[in-house]
Amino acid sequence: MRGPHNIWRLVRTGATLERTGAMTVVLDAFNAPAPLRLAARVLGWPFKWLGLPGDPDMPPATRALTALGPAYIKFGQILSTRPDVVGEELAMQLKVLQDKLPPFPLADAKRVIERELEAPVEQLFSELSEPIAAASIAQVHKARIVGTGQQVAVKVLRPGIEKAFQKDIDAFYLTASLIDLLSPASRRLRPSEVVAHFEGVVMGELDFRLESAAAGEFAATTAKDEGFQVPQVEWLLTARRVMTLEWVDGFPANDVAAIEAAGLDRQAIGNRVLQLFLNHALRDGYFHADMHQGNLKIAPDGDIVAMDFGIMGRIDEYTRRVYAEILYGFIRKDYRRVAEVHFEAGYVPADRDIDEFARALRAVGEPIFGMDANRISMARLLAYLFEVTERFGMETRTELILLQRTMVVVEGVSRSLNPSINIWDVAQPVVESYISRNVGPKALARDLAATIQVLARYGPRLPQLAEAALLRHNEPPAPPVVPGWRAPLLWMMTGAAAVILGGLLIHLI
Ligand SMILES: Nc1ncnc2c1ncn2[C@@H]1O[C@H](COP(=O)(O)OP(=O)(O)O)[C@@H](O)[C@H]1O
Ligand SMILES: [Mg+2]
DSSP states (O other): OOSHHHHHHHHHHHHHHHHTTHHHHHHHHTTOOHHHHHHHHHHHGGGGGGOOOSOTTSOHHHHHHHHHOHHHHHHHHHHHTOHHHHOHHHHHHHHTOOOOOOOOOHHHHHHHHHHHHTSOHHHHEEEEEEEEEEOSSEEEEEEEETTTOOEEEEEEEOTTHHHHHHHHHHHHHHHHHHHHHHOGGGGGGOHHHHHHHHHHHHHHHTOHHHHHHHHHHHHHHTTTOTTEEOOOBOGGGOOSSEEEEEOOOSEETTOHHHHHHTTOOHHHHHHHHHHHHHHIIIIISEEESOOOGGGEEEOTTSOEEEOOOSSEEEOOHHHHHHHHHHHHHHHTTOHHHHHHHHHHTTSSOTTSOHHHHHHHHHHHHHHHHTSOGGGOOHHHHHHHHHHHHHHTTOOOOHHHHHHHHHHHHHHHHHHHHOTTOOHHHHHHHHHHHHHHHHSSHHHHHHHHHHHHHHHHHHGGGHHHHHHHHHHHHHOOSOOOOOOTTHHHHHHHHHHHHHHHHHHHHHHHO
16 A cells, blocks of 8 residues: 555565465465456566476475565464365465474574563573574574573564564555455455454564563463463563463373373373363453463373463353354254254344245254264354355454364364274263353343342442433434433432332332
8 A cells, every 4th residue: 555665565465476476375265256367477478487486395385475474374374264265275285384483593682572571681581592482473592581580482583573564564555455446246245344353453462561461361260270280470571572370391292102101091191181272262352362272281180271362252141152152052952942042143134934944043053963973063063054055144353263264173183092082972961061161041130130230330320320311312413411410319219119119119018
């Protein structure tokens, strides 16, 4: 949008896509019309001769993005979680996108730490290792805090990454508006919104204070979870570009051999991963949305430890209740009820045919429950469900898609630890205990109590509010200011009415 450098970036992107053969994939994904295809071909053609960038073993889309740099890698990773936008095939290709980049030198990391924490490194850390892991946004060093000698992980933001991202994001916006302009059919995919979603996610990840706050909140909501840990943030050694966390000792979650050799019950750990995730999503409405094996460690005592709090998901209480009922309906094969819940919540427009919807839901549920126990997948159920609800006019909701995509990953981790896992058997107690606590009479009583509490807080102002509302309702054009003297009068009248009513009641009894 701003200036010719964006156009240059666009040309560079187009050229790389063309040279890696990814252009066709992208054009297909966006259903590009013939003129756009031709333009892309003609413009990209001269670049064919420049030789191919990237790793020839990768699929074209991933190869192109890797060659284009960190913002593109990240963009691809985020798009891989949105098959609703790019289609299943491209999403699958993008999923394997590795965000391993060469580490930057220790000296650069030290400079960032000193600038951010405003002290020489020797005063902060008695040891600081070479980078132990490097990704597109940051790298991690193992360190020891001066004085206490505590072992910590220090995550350092890649120098210059914020500026690089900003430039690329500007180019993404330009691309999005070009797609809008040239390919009206793709507008349905809301390219500008997708870029805005990306910007939101990435900008959050670029500020470690936000990630640290997420770690703190997650530690609080999961404090009572047995067999689960979140490393503690060292806030005094944390700033926008540096994050210091308690060091996590343990086996990588994908090192099944080591976990077994240590005498740990891998099946139980696999089941626990799934149950923990469901509890976080349903009970807390706050879940780790990047739960792949690289972000999990298994402690020597069998505890599951989460790392990397850059992407978290949040689901409000109302939505959680609705979805618990929906899942419960599926478990009981009560498709009519599942349909009703959608209508009651206003997710599906009221003018749709409920019987037809219930039938479509049966088509979602039945094949899944008919599968072999160890092939059943909740993630797949949700994916099919969202397909159907979308067809019936429900709007796509980012937080639910994030939930579904994370569930795919979590089921994968659980299954790798316990290959014979029956996802439903493991999930059912969590869903049922949530239902028994949150849907039904007990929940109703709690809701009422909460409502009364809120009302009580407004107690002294209630008559005024009621009167103001009535006046507004009756005299729409000019709502007069309620004179101050009327409120006490109203109170007195309400009080008198209550006394009279009370008296009457006592008299009657
Ligand atoms: N607290 C920690 N203790 C031990 N290792 C850690 C810790 N935090 C991160 N790591 C290691 O560093 C790697 C990258 O850290 P992570 O927070 O996942 O960064 P990224 O956002 O780049 O994926 C992790 O996969 C893990 O191996
Ligand atoms: Mg990670």
